[in-house]
Amino acid sequence: MFEAIEWPEEMAPSRSPIHFTNEIEVATSPERIWSLLVDPKAWPSFYPGVKHVQLLDGHESLRFGTRFETNLAGQDVFASVQEFEPLTRIAWGGYPKVSAASKAYHAWIITPTPNGCHLWTEETMQGPHWIELAKKAPDAFWLTHEKLLRDLAKVATERCGYCNNETAAR
Numbered sequence: 001m002f003e004a005i006e007w008p009e010e011m012a013p014s015r016s017p018i019h020f021t022n023e024i025e026v027a028t029s030p031e032r033i034w035s036l037l038v039d040p041k042a043w044p045s046f047y048p049g050v051k052h053v054q055l056l057d058g059h060e061s062l063r064f065g066t067r068f069e070t071n072l073a074g075q076d077v078f079a080s081v082q083e084f085e086p087l088t089r090i091a092w093g094g095y096p097k098v099s100a101a102s103k104a105y106h107a108w109i110i111t112p113t114p115n116g117c118h119l120w121t122e123e124t125m126q127g128p129h130w131i132e133l134a135k136k137a138p139d140a141f142w143l144t145h146e147k148l149l150r151d152l153a154k155v156a157t158e159r160c161g162y163c164n165n166e167t168a169a170r
Contacts, residue, residue, distance in 0.1 A: 016124035102127025
């Protein structure tokens, strides 16, 4: 059974004109996936379009309440971590810097499986900025998250393969 997202009431899927879900099975541990999601220096290796993540609270990695700035979905955004259960779930909410009236909430659920883990990501978006972007390319957000999951799985399994090879070489 998969965990449920703890949506802020105002960002619930039923209240959001943009809502999408993506999922993938990954042949690596939840710990490896988690380590990539909470490490802002790792994001450019798997997050489409991300060139930097700046943590604003002096933290080295994401944790509950961490505020950060980055460039997600081609937009400079401000966000903060609003759900944080190590190895299980993380979610952040925020807005593009060009439109504080346009909000987004992006959650991740990691569930162990016999062959690794199931990774589920879900996002809701509201406001004129996101709606205008969605009108121009209705599948763009979903497709970007599909690529995100594939790239995250690839980086995680490559790192895992490297770790296994390194251990075997000793």
